[in-house]
Amino acid sequence: MKNFRSQTGSVINEKEVIKFSFDSKIYFGYRGDTLSSALLANGVHLIGRSFKYHRPRGILSSGSEEPNAIVTFDRGEGKITPNVRATTLEIFEGLQVFSQNSYPNLKFDIGAFNNIFSMFFPAGFYNKTFMWPKSFWDKVYEPFIRNLAGLGPAPVNEDPDNYASSYGHCETLIIGSGPAGIAAALTASQKEGRVILVDEQPEIGGSLLSSSNKKIDNMSADQWLSGARSNLEKSNNVKIMTRTTAIGYWHDNFVALSERLTDHMSEVPEGKVREQLHRIRAKRVILAQGAIERPLVFNGNDKPGVMLSNAAQTYLNKYGVRVGDNISIFTSHDSAYETAFELCDAKVGVSVIIDLRKEIDADLLAKAQSRGIVVHLNSSISKTYGKLRINSFEVFEPALNKKFKVKCDALIMSGGWTPSLHLWSHSKGTIKWNKDLSAYIPDKAHENVCCIGSCNGNFGIAKALNEGNSVFENSKKYIVKEQSFGTGVVSSNIPSYVSKEKQKAFVDFQNDVTEKDISLAVQEGFKSIEHVKRYTTNGMATDQGKTSNLNALEIASREVGSSIEKVGLTTFRPPYTPTTFGTFVGYRDKELFDPVRKTPIDAWAESNSAIYEPVGLWRRARFFPKDDENMDQAVARECKSTRDSLGIFDASTLGKIEVVGPDATKFMNLMYCTSWTSLKVGNCRYGLMLGEDGYIYDDGVVARIAEDRYHVTTTTGGAPRVFRHMEDYLQTEFNDLNVWLTSTTEQWAVIALNGPHARDILEPLVEGIDLSADFFPHMSVRLGSICGIPTRLFRVSFTGELGFEINVPSHYGLALWEILMAEGSKYKITPYGTEAMHVLRAEKGFIIVGQDTDGTVTPHDAGMAWAVAKKKKDFVGMRSLKRKDLVSGMRKQLVGLLTEDPLTVLAEGSQVVLDPKQPKPMKMIGHVTSSYWSESLGKSIAMAVIEDGFNRMGEDVYIPMPTGTIQAKVCKSVFYDPEGKRIHV
Amino acid sequence: MLLIHCPYCKEKRPEIEFAYAGEAHIVRPDAIAQSEMTDEEWSKFMFIRNNFRGEHAERWWHNAGCNMFFNAIRNTKTDKFVMTYKMGENRPTKTQIEAAKK
Numbered sequence A: 001m002k003n004f005r006s007q008t009g010s011v012i013n014e015k016e017v018i019k020f021s022f023d024s025k026i027y028f029g030y031r032g033d034t035l036s037s038a039l040l041a042n043g044v045h046l047i048g049r050s051f052k053y054h055r056p057r058g059i060l061s062s063g064s065e066e067p068n069a070i071v072t073f074d075r076g077e078g079k080i081t082p083n084v085r086a087t088t089l090e091i092f093e094g095l096q097v098f099s100q101n102s103y104p105n106l107k108f109d110i111g112a113f114n115n116i117f118s119m120f121f122p123a124g125f126y127n128k129t130f131m132w133p134k135s136f137w138d139k140v141y142e143p144f145i146r147n148l149a150g151l152g153p154a155p156v157n158e159d160p161d162n163y164a165s166s167y168g169h170c171e172t173l174i175i176g177s178g179p180a181g182i183a184a185a186l187t188a189s190q191k192e193g194r195v196i197l198v199d200e201q202p203e204i205g206g207s208l209l210s211s212s213n214k215k216i217d218n219m220s221a222d223q224w225l226s227g228a229r230s231n232l233e234k235s236n237n238v239k240i241m242t243r244t245t246a247i248g249y250w251h252d253n254f255v256a257l258s259e260r261l262t263d264h265m266s267e268v269p270e271g272k273v274r275e276q277l278h279r280i281r282a283k284r285v286i287l288a289q290g291a292i293e294r295p296l297v298f299n300g301n302d303k304p305g306v307m308l309s310n311a312a313q314t315y316l317n318k319y320g321v322r323v324g325d326n327i328s329i330f331t332s333h334d335s336a337y338e339t340a341f342e343l344c345d346a347k348v349g350v351s352v353i354i355d356l357r358k359e360i361d362a363d364l365l366a367k368a369q370s371r372g373i374v375v376h377l378n379s380s381i382s383k384t385y386g387k388l389r390i391n392s393f394e395v396f397e398p399a400l401n402k403k404f405k406v407k408c409d410a411l412i413m414s415g416g417w418t419p420s421l422h423l424w425s426h427s428k429g430t431i432k433w434n435k436d437l438s439a440y441i442p443d444k445a446h447e448n449v450c451c452i453g454s455c456n457g458n459f460g461i462a463k464a465l466n467e468g469n470s471v472f473e474n475s476k477k478y479i480v481k482e483q484s485f486g487t488g489v490v491s492s493n494i495p496s497y498v499s500k501e502k503q504k505a506f507v508d509f510q511n512d513v514t515e516k517d518i519s520l521a522v523q524e525g526f527k528s529i530e531h532v533k534r535y536t537t538n539g540m541a542t543d544q545g546k547t548s549n550l551n552a553l554e555i556a557s558r559e560v561g562s563s564i565e566k567v568g569l570t571t572f573r574p575p576y577t578p579t580t581f582g583t584f585v586g587y588r589d590k591e592l593f594d595p596v597r598k599t600p601i602d603a604w605a606e607s608n609s610a611i612y613e614p615v616g617l618w619r620r621a622r623f624f625p626k627d628d629e630n631m632d633q634a635v636a637r638e639c640k641s642t643r644d645s646l647g648i649f650d651a652s653t654l655g656k657i658e659v660v661g662p663d664a665t666k667f668m669n670l671m672y673c674t675s676w677t678s679l680k681v682g683n684c685r686y687g688l689m690l691g692e693d694g695y696i697y698d699d700g701v702v703a704r705i706a707e708d709r710y711h712v713t714t715t716t717g718g719a720p721r722v723f724r725h726m727e728d729y730l731q732t733e734f735n736d737l738n739v740w741l742t743s744t745t746e747q748w749a750v751i752a753l754n755g756p757h758a759r760d761i762l763e764p765l766v767e768g769i770d771l772s773a774d775f776f777p778h779m780s781v782r783l784g785s786i787c788g789i790p791t792r793l794f795r796v797s798f799t800g801e802l803g804f805e806i807n808v809p810s811h812y813g814l815a816l817w818e819i820l821m822a823e824g825s826k827y828k829i830t831p832y833g834t835e836a837m838h839v840l841r842a843e844k845g846f847i848i849v850g851q852d853t854d855g856t857v858t859p860h861d862a863g864m865a866w867a868v869a870k871k872k873k874d875f876v877g878m879r880s881l882k883r884k885d886l887v888s889g890m891r892k893q894l895v896g897l898l899t900e901d902p903l904t905v906l907a908e909g910s911q912v913v914l915d916p917k918q919p920k921p922m923k924m925i926g927h928v929t930s931s932y933w934s935e936s937l938g939k940s941i942a943m944a945v946i947e948d949g950f951n952r953m954g955e956d957v958y959i960p961m962p963t964g965t966i967q968a969k970v971c972k973s974v975f976y977d978p979e980g981k982r983i984h985v
Numbered sequence B: 001m002l003l004i005h006c007p008y009c010k011e012k013r014p015e016i017e018f019a020y021a022g023e024a025h026i027v028r029p030d031a032i033a034q035s036e037m038t039d040e041e042w043s044k045f046m047f048i049r050n051n052f053r054g055e056h057a058e059r060w061w062h063n064a065g066c067n068m069f070f071n072a073i074r075n076t077k078t079d080k081f082v083m084t085y086k087m088g089e090n091r092p093t094k095t096q097i098e099a100a101k102k
């Protein structure tokens, strides 16, 4: 096989030969090679197939802007990364990569039929093609789109790698370590303050690594760079971070860096972190991100072997690789001449330069001629030839209407330069159009940030170094010997005799968007660049249009007939380059991904086969199946045992707030619609909390522990917002009150005992509290101890049975639970879960805020007008309750429903109608909020909010379901023991 | 991510410690005023907000810090905090806002 390595590249170590494979074929490269430089050294240009048309594609660039050469990187054991740019992937011994979008193989690809039928895939083809018939969606369109969507294969196994994250701080963060960034870092290193210098490549240097012919302060660029590197490494205030990409820039100089630690290693040490996210807060940010060369948009510009001029220069100087033996150049910018000369001087064959411009600098022309390169000015390329790689092209001279063919094995192009404004734009810096450069450059900064070097439109090493220097007011001037960077023109309309209709002139290589697509989008009425982008998908692939956005903009503004400034640029969004999910996840993986909030008694539930359900952030035991019971059987048993004898329930998740202070009662009176003035110390009361809008916000039992102290309980899910709600009013509206609020949810474990034997089990265990009904009636609280543990013992019930809720400091919760389980065996004590709790409370008509209410239910709607104090002067929600709309008759009200067939259990959420025979759409008068099988009653029960429900007692209503209409009767919502005898025993 | 100066903690802390809490300087009418308000007036107090583009007075809550509510002048266009001040202090004047920008 022919070798295309002509010289020693600045980053290549020829002593270390590296074996790797591409599509299972073995190749060799050197330490320092990227996949693309190593493949080019082996004469391989064909890397993959394009996304939409499956056209053969090669290597366009030499950096992270690469749209074409993307591969799948496979390390086995689930470590598959798709869409990796061959231009940034460092090779190592044993590296295995695969091409994408090709079946059965890269050279013969069946999907390429899309190319032949490309007239069916114009701009917006998704929107146009996949419209009808509807029945085609599942079987035809969706599989087709799925097949097309995405690039490489998504990994199927769990990612076994480790990821890390950390915070960092510095005075100066410099992003990009080309000449500008290094000069800035050198000056900053002489001053006070921490400096971080970041570069995405394996070593610092940027364009200096491919500038071996240039001289800085009388040294070769290589020498100067190694001196600068060692000075920076010696500075103890400078941290150099390579293989690190600044992926995004947020407010107040907050920059995220993604550092890749292992992807370049052939042997990854066990447990080594693969990638680390650094969140850096910098006092000042200096952006030195460079510029990206722009491709020319001409017919057939996507053939393997067609690449950017700067890439050819980089492969030559940095990697010692020539991209061909007979190279031609197509340009509208002087900088391509430098590449041509350097290739020529390295004895690489360069035959012709096709220049779109009518005239160029005489000196350049002379230099070209002296090297034997033929320059065709005012010329263009109308066609390219070659199946899997370019082998020739057709030159078109519009002035003479002349065309002729030129043979080549590589065609390099330059359409000028685009300063990299990505991070500048993330930081909300504004940009302005520069006519001379035909590019957007930074304008006004929003943060403490500046751009230097070519990302600020100052091209060439001299300007970059000196601007890097001057940001710290250093007056030193670097003397650089280099060819002038020169000028160029932007040509959005490359002359051709081939009609635009017949051309395949690619703008976005990764998403297969052509010039024609953009013209079509504008013709179809998409005038805004943001709309053109979405309609054509230009710039929406993984490269985010780094090489295509400006060309798309030029073409769109040409078609709209407006200036570029008026058409505007699309928004830059993080991340700058594709970033693994692992980097963002960091340590928050597995059990730390979404930490489970467990009660102190959770361990018992876990070892007693509890089936859990999530409630807010908590996991709660839903039921405890015995043997092979299903949920319905387990719940029925748990309910029955509780009503017949004794049930035990972990209620620790109840929200708890301690309200303390001389003005505690005043505060409680304002926060709840309930009245607290008459509540005696030692008593409990059901509290209903409203929003200022008059709707039910939360509820819970409140105990008055002392004159100035309330033990407030809230719903499990409502605890944080109730606390916030109280704090808000206390701090901002009722701030004259002397009250302190403390969230005590996690300080108390709460065990609920319910059933006829609830008192019997407690009697021998409790000290200092008389449990008899006379001394300790329903809705009261006593302080004492249980099994020697201090307790706030509530006599309350959410089941309608004799009930107690034992509050003990949370670390005693599990021990007490276990004692109660042992003691309770004589009463057949039965642990029950949240499902049985729901059934038991529904049998009593007790509401669950958020289930039976939805934020539009007033106390009156819920049948709890009794809970609203009549004599209070003020409370939150009072005025709203008097609003016309809240007192009018046609509101939905909470009622009970009993199905005609007692065995039918309604579905929660199902809609209720009055007349099931009315034409569709039917008038729905409400919906079912709670519905269960009641084992105790031997029938199904339900609650529903129904229009004017209180006036419909005994009426029949209907619940139309897919399987048929269910008939039910409206009734009161208390189904079990309506007199409440059992609760008071 | 923004850095927000808490006037109670007297230091800049990262945005994730804070929660937005709506427009500032909307005073809840006392019981007497409430009883004199028409439904129309009451719903204005309840629901109608400024949605201002520019320097907006708004409430923030240092919920993962000192738990205090405070007021801020934030530019809703640029997302820059101009100043923060304690609950109960008057809305800053134009002059005060301009001074805080320097």
Ligand SMILES: [Zn+2]
Pocket: B006, B007, B008, B009, B010, B062, B065, B066, B067, B068
């Ligand atoms: Zn604070």
